[in-house]
Amino acid sequence: GEGGFGYVFKGWIEEGGTAPAKPGSGVTVAVKSLKPDGLQGHREWVAEVDFLGQLHHPNLVKLIGYCIEDDQRLLVYEFMTRGSLENHLFRRTVPLPWSNRVKIALGAAKGLAFLHSGPEPVIYRDFKTSNILLDTEYNAKLSDFGLAKAGPQGDKTHVSTRVVGTYGYAAPEYVMTGKKM
Numbered sequence: 001g002e003g004g005f006g007y008v009f010k011g012w013i014e015e016g017g018t019a020p021a022k023p024g025s026g027v028t029v030a031v032k033s034l035k036p037d038g039l040q041g042h043r044e045w046v047a048e049v050d051f052l053g054q055l056h057h058p059n060l061v062k063l064i065g066y067c068i069e070d071d072q073r074l075l076v077y078e079f080m081t082r083g084s085l086e087n088h089l090f091r092r093t094v095p096l097p098w099s100n101r102v103k104i105a106l107g108a109a110k111g112l113a114f115l116h117s118g119p120e121p122v123i124y125r126d127f128k129t130s131n132i133l134l135d136t137e138y139n140a141k142l143s144d145f146g147l148a149k150a151g152p153q154g155d156k157t158h159v160s161t162r163v164v165g166t167y168g169y170a171a172p173e174y175v176m177t178g179k180k181m
Contacts, residue, residue: 005032005034005035005044005146006032006035007032008031008032008033009031009033010028010029010030010079011029011076012024012025012026012028013026013029013064014026014027015027018064018065018076027079028079029064029079030076030077030079030080031074031075032074032075032076032077033073033074034074034075036071036072036073042073044147045068045073045075047145047146047147047148048063048144048145048146048148049075051122051145051148052145053066055114055115055118055122057110057111057114058107058110058141059107059110059139059141060111060141060142060143061077061078061080061133061141061142061143062077062141063075063076063077064076077143080133080134080135080141080143081134081135082136083133083134084133084134085104085129085130085132085134086128086129086130086132088134100138103138103139103140104132104138104140105140106140107139107141108127108132108140108142111140111142112124112127112142115148116151120150120151121150121152122149122150122151123149124142124145124147124148125147125148125149126146126147127142131143131144
C-alpha cells in the first residue's frame with residue numbers, strides 16, 4: 001500500500017529471528033518504508049519506534065524491528081492479514097457480521113483503554129478506521145503511533161498540545177481546546 005508516509009511492503013523473516021527469509025517462508029511481516037521527503041517526518045518515525053518499542057498489548061500492532069541508515073527509514077510490523085477496518089467498511093460488498101463488528105469495536109476500545117490507563121498514559125491522537133488493523137480472526141490492533149504523545153503524569157490532569165490528527169475523528173473537546181483529559 002501507499003500513504004503520505006511512504007510505502008508498505010509484504011516481507012518475510014526467519015522464524016524466531018529477524019533475518020530476511022525467502023518469500024513465502026518464515027514469518028510474514030509488513031515493512032513500512034518512509035519517504036525521505038514524506039509527510040511523516042523523522043520526529044513521527046521516532047515517536048512510532050519509541051511508543052511501539054515500549055508498549056505491548058494484544059490490541060496494539062507489534063513492532064518487530066526498525067532500521068535507519070542515511071535517508072532510509074524502515075519499520076517492520078507483524079502482518080495483519082485482513083488489512084484495515086477502513087477497507088472493510090468502505091471497499092467491501094458484503095457487510096461485516098455484527099459479531100465481528102462488536103469484536104472489532106471492543107478490541108479498539110481495549111487498545112485505547114490500555115494506552116490511557118498505564119502508569120505513563122499515552123495520547124494516541126490518530127484514532128480512525130485506517131489505523132485499526134485486523135488479524136485473521138478480526139482482532140483489532142491500533143497502528144500508526146507517529147502522532148502519539150505522552151499523557152498527563154503525576155498530579156497533572158491535562159496535557160496541552162497543538163491539535164493534530166484527522167479532525168473528523170478527533171474528540172470535540174480536543175479540537176476546541178487542544179487539551180486532552
